[in-house]
């Protein structure tokens with residue numbers, strides 16, 4: 270039986286930022302923000318990237334959008350390689366990949382009317398006649414829960430949640446296959462977060478769009494994800510279905526994250542914190558397993574040998590740990 274080609278296939282993605290110093294700005298090192306990340310995304314699913322601040326979640330999303338330059342790896346869209354992210358290829362690919370940013374205010378031009386903001390992608394890609402574009406804007410506004418009489422308003426006239434609805438309408442304008450959601454609700458009041466998450470899920474159900482979600486909030490992750498990938502210092506250390514990760518986490522780092530009690534209930538919510546003073550960083554990746562300095566299971570093997578992400582059990586659950 271032929272296996273279905275994933276919508277998006279990311280293989281060994283790398284984004285290394287140079288560190289320069291001295292009068293001649295010579296490169297003295299690199300921030301290995303993303304250091305060999307591989308995953309697939311299927312049609313209509315939500316894959317969430319989770320992990321502590323600085324683990325490379327956002328950079329992964331931005332690299333897939335072509336907003337930062339990958340330094341290595343391959344990306345295939347419907348089986349076709351986005352070769353070297355050339356300009357022509359990126360234009361086509363970006364039509365089908367859109368992004369919703371964390372802060373809806375700074376991502377919307379304050380001098381543009383809402384109807385112009387939502388119409389902008391249609392103008393850039395020259396989709397339809399002016400009348401068709403106007404009709405599409407009205408349809409999108411209605412789809413995300415904005416009123417038609419708000420079309421001539423400016424972003425400052427909207428609440429945070431409404432501004433995120435504008436950002437979502439703009440992302441939907443070109444009927445994308447994938448939307449990268451970079452912390453889509455973390456700038457919003459808790460009372461509004463669930464409304465926006467439910468809107469994203471309704472849109473997925475109705476339109477079949479896939480989400481690559483970037484979040485440090487496990488309550489959000491549990492609410493919206495089909496699958497979850499846990500990142501640590503630029504690499505995936507565990508990936509599986511939501512159920513596998515939330516009920517049967519194997520990697521000691523995932524366990525550490527899960528102990529932070531994921532919940533949408535603000536009284537129960539807190540994001541995980543790091544306890545050690547000796548936190549390794551993306552500029553200074555430890556040898557062996559990068560987590561070994563914080564890991565209760567660490568042995569000599571972990572200090573010297575980097576564990577590969579390998580399959581556990583029957584389903585697609587992968588873990589990078591010598592002891593699990």
Ligand SMILES: Nc1ncnc2c1ncn2[C@@H]1O[C@H](COP(=O)(O)OP(=O)(O)OP(=O)(O)O)[C@@H](O)[C@H]1O
Pocket residue numbers: 286300301302320321322323324325326327328329485551
């Ligand atoms: N343009 C850049 N130049 C240099 N280093 C960068 C750049 N962008 C990100 N980094 C570094 O790359 C690493 C990963 O950053 P990234 O923002 O992807 O992490 P993150 O997991 O999304 O964290 P957060 O949740 O805080 O956004 C960090 O060490 C960050 O400082």
